Amino acid sequence: MKKLLYILILSPYFIFSQVGINTTTPQETLHVEGTLCVTNTTTKTPNKLAGLDANGTLTDVVVGSNLQLTGNVLSATGGGGGSSAVYLxxxxxxxxxxxxxxxxxxxxxxxxxxxxxxxxxxxxxxxxxxxxxxxxxxxxxxxxxxxxxxxxxxxxxxxxxxxxxxxxxxxxxxxxxxxxxxxxxxxxxxxxxxxxxxxxx
Known part of the structure; x- marks a missing residue:
């Protein structure tokens, strides 16, 4: 019973806490100070790009009107000149x-x-x-x-x-x-x- 009581008391802390790796003052839900390595990725097709803002927070990147993300390939769709330009x-x-x-x-x-x-x-x-x-x-x-x-x-x-x-x-x-x-x-x-x-x- 005591174990259950401890779990119930500590659960909100873990649910709403921020986790820091190599930092004692995390600024986001997960804050990594240092490099990041991702392995064993799947072959799913992405539909968004991601990048870092000025504070180092990972966020969505808007694909501009002259770019197209199709089948894991980001391509220019127009402008830029040259014989390889594609005009939809x-x-x-x-x-x-x-x-x-x-x-x-x-x-x-x-x-x-x-x-x-x-x-x-x-x-x-x-x-x-x-x-x-x-x-x-x-x-x-x-x-x-x-x-x-x-x-x-x-x-x-x-x-x-x-x-x-x-x-x-x-x-x-x-x-x-x-x-x-x-x-x-x-x-x-x-x-x-x-x-x-x-x-x-």
Whole structure:
């Protein structure tokens, strides 16, 4: 009975205590002062990365929009140049509408399902249309808009109908395709604008 009583009294201490290895003042549930060796690992596929913060605490690492973790391999999915760059492609169904319709703060889901995509095939238009801004830009984000339709696509420069952080800088006036064409843009986080760096009409 006495043993059981001792266990019940000491249990909360062990349950909520912190353990230190080579330290008498642990700062986390498990605090290791020195090197760490892990052996006999399994072949399970990881879905997260880990790293140390400024305090030495092990924490999750966010995989950026130009990186992809697949089958235990971390790969760049776009940008960086070179012949080995891979540009993932997706199709965007642009809502059809009247000729000259303007699409403000155009959402192509850059922070969601299309966070790793670079080339966006724009389909579905039967009349000319305009884009005044693109939402979801982050510093260095690289995208290519491919107007698959034979209807002209116009990119409006610094159009105030879109939010400031979604607007486009074309280094010219508005630019338009003659039917099919491509527009290559990079987001400048300092200016909070999309910069047109390539255009083919």
């Amino acid at each position: 492609v997706t199709t965007i169904n642009v809502p059809d509408g009247p000729p000259g319709e303007e699409l403000h703060n155009f959402d192509i889901n850059l922070s969601g399902a299309n966070s790793d995509k670079v080339v966006f095939r724009l389909v579905g238009r039967t009349a000319n249309y305009k884009i005044t801004g693109i939402s979801g830009g982050t510093d260095g984000r690289h995208i290519v808009l491919f107007n698959v339709s034979t209807s002209n696509l116009t990119l409006n420069a610094e159009d105030t109908d879109s939010l400031a952080q979604n607007r486009l800088i074309t280094l010219a006036n508005n630019v338009a395709t003659s039917g099919q064409g491509t527009a290559e843009l990079v987001y400048d986080g300092a200016l909070q604008r999309w910069i047109l760096i390539g255009f083919r009409d």
